[in-house]
Amino acid sequence: MPDESTVDGGKRKVDYVTVNAENMQKESTVVMSSKIQAPSENEKGMDSPDAYSSDDKEMREVDSVRDGYEDDFEEEEKAEAETKEDSDSSQDDNETDGREDSDYDPEQASEVESDESNPAFLTETQPIQENQWVSDSEGSENSEEFPLRRVACLDNLNSIDEGISDHHEDISDSEPDEDEIIRDKDNPALFVKKVTTSLTTKNGKKKKSPRVYNSKHCCPFCTKLFSNFSQHILGRQHELEPEVLQITNIKVQKDDTLQLKAVKEKERKKYLTILRNRGDSEHNNNIIKKKKGEIILGRRLTGKESFSIDEYGPCPGCMEWLKLTVIHRHQSTCVAHAKDGTHMTKGNLLLQSAVISGRVKCEAGGTLLKEVFSIMRDDPIGKVAKEDALIIGLGNQWMTRNLNNKLMRKHYASAAMRLSSRLLLQLRLLETPATGVSMNDYIEPKYFHTVAQAALKVARQDERDESTLGAPSNALKLSFDVKRLASIKLAKAIQDGDRAEREKAKDFLELMAISWSTKLERIVLEERKQARKQPLPLPKDIIKLSAYLKSESNSCDLLDNSYNNFRKVAILSLAGLISYNRRRPGEVQAMKMTAYFSRKSGTDDFSRAVLGELTKLEDRLLKDQDVIEIRGKCGKIVPVLVPSYTRPLLEHVTDKQVRKNAGISSSNGYVFANNRSGVIRGGYAMKVYTDAAGLERPQLVRATNMRRYMATMSQGLNVTPQQQQWITDHLGHTLDVHRIYYRATSDVIERVDVAKLLLMMDAGDISKYKGKKLDDIQFEGKRLTNFCLSNVVSFVI
Template sequence: MSTETQSAGKTTVCTKNKEVDGYSKLAIGRKIDEENRIYSKNSSIYIKEHTKSNEKSKDGRVFDRAHACLFCGKLFTNIQVHLEKHTDERIKDLKEAKRKANIANYKEKPYLLREVKRLQNLLRAEGDHVHNLKVMENNSDELLVARRRKGTFDAHEYGPCPQCLEWIRLRDNYAKHRDTCSSKNGCATSVANVQQYIFEKRVSPEASIELKKEVFPSMMQDDITRIAMEDRLILEVGEYHFSSNFANKIKRKNYTSYRMRLAARLLTLLRKELNMPNASYLDLIKGEYFSAFVKCSIEACGVTDDEELKYPSTALKLGFDVSRLAGAKSCYGITNRKDELRNEADDFTKLVEKLWKVHVKKRAATLLEERQFNKKTELPLPDDVAKLAKYLVDSLKSLKLTADPAVFQRVVVLTEARLLLYNRRRPGELEAIRLSTYRKRSQGVDETDLNLRAELTKMEKTLLETQELLEIRGKCGKKVPVLLPLEVKDAMNYLADPIVRDKCGIQRDNPYIFANTRHLSVRAGNALNLVKYEIDLRRPDRILATNLRKHTATISQVMGLDDQQLKWLQRHMGHTERVHLQHYRATSGLIERIDIAKLMLLQEKNMVGRFAGLRLEDITFEVKRIPWTIEEVEEVKVYFKEYLEGTTQKKCPGMKECLHAIQNSKLKGTILQRRSWETLKKKVSHMMHAKK
């Protein structure tokens, strides 16, 4: 039979698979005995079994590896000799490289020979790649792979290296192959896995370029991810979340990946619950399966031994995404003129709107509120914060800024931790600072700003002279400020220096000032966690980015900021007044036990009119302590004799006994009646302890 092989924009027709004497004869007469073939599962694709020795050869070596020509599509065992017969520009480059290697001196020759070998490997691998694509499409013929094996063989485990196009077992061998890859540009294993899925058409064609390029490589490569990449409606949910977080270039892939995998987990549970192993969301979003969605959503949250949801927020997230899945199915039905699908989705949406809140949302939301209420807020200790700040300042001042990768990494960690502690910013906001943003920073103050203040104090002038200002993108697209104190100026200039970055192995196209050796930035939260354990703090576990923000919001209560000053603080922190009050500001025990206690006492003592018009902090009144007299003590000994002598099993008198004693004192006209029952109880308790 005749097949077509595509290469370099051309199609070469070659005769293959002609049966001759029981053998499958390829274009060049390549014979592969049936017993030497290893077939893929449920396929006519095979590889030639690997053999280590050849009895017919003088030195025992086996020359049975064939490669496909990139330009004519034929198979040859000595492909490099054949390639030089073609006149393509790339062959001319190869010949020129060979010529230079032949006339080079002994120092340059090894390098040039390696370059020749690299060019040969790239041409050979690309020819094999074109051949293998045709084999996978036809589901028959020999697959040309880099490393043949004995035993079982699964064609779907193989795919091309995204850089050099050599066909390997991506999941098992890509990490090793990357070290010897003929291409000069490497990539992550996850990228190679996604490339494999695309070539095998296991990724839905509806997936956008952004999902394929950015989101899929960041996902854990397992069955959940494969389901997420195959299901049409999950991809729609992924597109929604990617677009919603488009401006957040660092984290958008993580947010999208999480929501897609969550939807895929739910689909896995639904398939198991309904015994429909190959069902998609298009098949399952129907009114008759709504109860299964409810049950599986609860199951996806995990259930504790007390029959409580382990992760209730998962149920809330699923509620939103289930509605989006139904909406995506409805849109698919409309665009493809399939009224049945649209009606199924619309009916399902009505059930979600009416019943989801009752069966899922209310349970999860109530549990979240309860846990939030019971959660103990532990703010950082002020001494720890001061000690850490001093350590960071001293470390930055003493560091020698040499162009060394280890020094660069250390400067990144110290600077990020210092800015996080000083500005109380969210870690993700600092990580996203770009070189271009840093170069546009505000380094001085214009006359308009100076005119806003009639006269500056000495401290204010010092702050203006020593600090610079960055404005970066905060949460929800808000512009938020970052103050650069004096001690980080040299460090920031060092991190932004292109010569230093080059010498320290930072990619030239890495746009972030706190860059790592890949194309991303170092995490600010990790930097803070690393530094805080380098010194002896009392409670380093409390020094977290969110806790620092809560600390700032809480002490603002004690400072007594007016409305305008509070707005300045909220703008710097990058959140609204509602978020400031509800989520960040913790109740101060000092305020509760002093100012609020004053208000309670004023009401109890009927002294409100006396202090009308005064602020709580200006109110003061004497608290007189009345000493116990000998007569009172003797009276206590009479009424509570059994407690003091230990003839009762009770540890301390209760309210009933104390009130009874006070009532008897009133009847007899003695002095004990002036005491409250709480004071009387404490006195008895103290007398009992004194006797022990």
């Protein structure tokens, strides 16, 4: 029978179970509100070992094992001290109804109602050992969660917890304090908690540490939020989970050396961190799907920083949410990263992070269906590309990479998907795995050699001469795309928790890093070195083309608003800008109306202060030419100079009324628009006018070749390094690319200046002319042949 001191009329709600009275006074600890029976006389001796039941003995064994985990709770101990101060100070304001503050909490009591239909609930209780701390946040929406000194105390209350519904604070749905959060720039419903400090408690009492420990982490098993994650995860609720057993099986023995103890504690902390990050990552993915709630980051922000969810993602190894710009550097400290010296590339890490966070999916989204599938050729290659999950994921990744390049991204994605589809078709001809014939079945270590062999087939390797490739660029592109496919598989395996597939993908990527270059890329590079060099355009052809474009612009009828005339004027102005600027056709053809209307013309006071006194030519150039800034390669902003003869042409094609009369859609925001949703291609515009200008070798006058021509001709000028940097900035590439790929050494320079230096070295007189320029050194003799034979020559400066 229940004790009358605790039960009124057979039924009464008991608010708290206190532990030992002396310990309660020392530590001011409260116990979870619940309905229990007061201990009877037979239960008062439960402190003795013989008084425990078999279940209690198992509980004590678990408790003794978990005593070694106190080092894992250092951060929680800090939170305990702070929240304890807040609890002690806040209890003064509670209405006690005649009871002591430490014994009664009206909010706790109101949540637990008496249950007449369940009398067993009042009698079937378990004893609580003394000197243990218990959380009071189970069932309370307003209280903080107090860290436990021992986990076994929760085990004692396990049966009680089952009878009470959990009331955890849902930070994704509750209204947060605006002073403690930073909202997303694009979606204000998403937010993160920022680092907050306070020198006093809520009631004004002084604190030992200014840091406010109010962070919560999500349990990956029950998906609830806890301020003391390690206490919850090592409790009895999840003790049979394989990941928890992996932690509890690491036992610190008394006779262990200090070094061994440190190793065990580090290993235990590693698994606990990975488990916590996994729960936070799953929570973040759910919040992103709901588009509302708190995002849990690995490192919280300060009040001075802004927050955008697009800038963050999970580490593929430990699942901690970090800023995408630091994920590559994070590998050196990642707890889940293998310490064998292997590192993934930044691109592969970002791709895996995008798949885990759901930004890149292995299923065709609306954008991929609308833009890519609609233009892809419906042949066997296209059908395979549209059906294979990994290839679709690759297409999504290419669309994401070129998010701002709406005009060309569909073509990039389609080309990459079709090339991977060709690889898959070749793989099916070479070998058929037992698991299936999808790309996922071939991204395994045992099929690595088969994948390399199939890539050579796609590159059209000559059967008689293996070092000859008909399409070496295909092999080079596949070397990157195969890595992306393996990274997508790895990220998908991490997301699904498939360890077997995860290991296969990781091993395949390691083989790629070790063996692919020796098998394939070396052949590609050798083939490219032996490629025939294309001659530069003839100078007289360039002069003739420029004169022809100017004459055509003067004869244009700008009063005709028909589509045919609009197209003619657009092609002429497009060819003029490409040839004058030596700009890539794809960059100029994608010029937007907003960029044109934001063009810069004339000078201001600041520009004149920088330039100083201008010559007549410089002043005329500033007045006659505008500058339009457009998107270049890899998102770089590059300038386009507008010569005077193209100004009226551009004004015509950008006029709203002209575009409307010509049938150009108002939604088409490109300057060189066609009557559909696209643009007129720059390469086509160059071909039209080079063919019509009557050039001697029109096939050489193309945009890329004219860029090489400009880079090569600049060698004949005495340009300073700063001026050379201006040239490369205008062309939209780096100095290394300028020297290696664009600038061709002129045979005249080779035979004059370089030969002059060689002859001086043969004569043994080069030391006499130290510090002199080659152009300033002249040599003369009766005959050059005599000089070459006898090395007798007089040098004149």
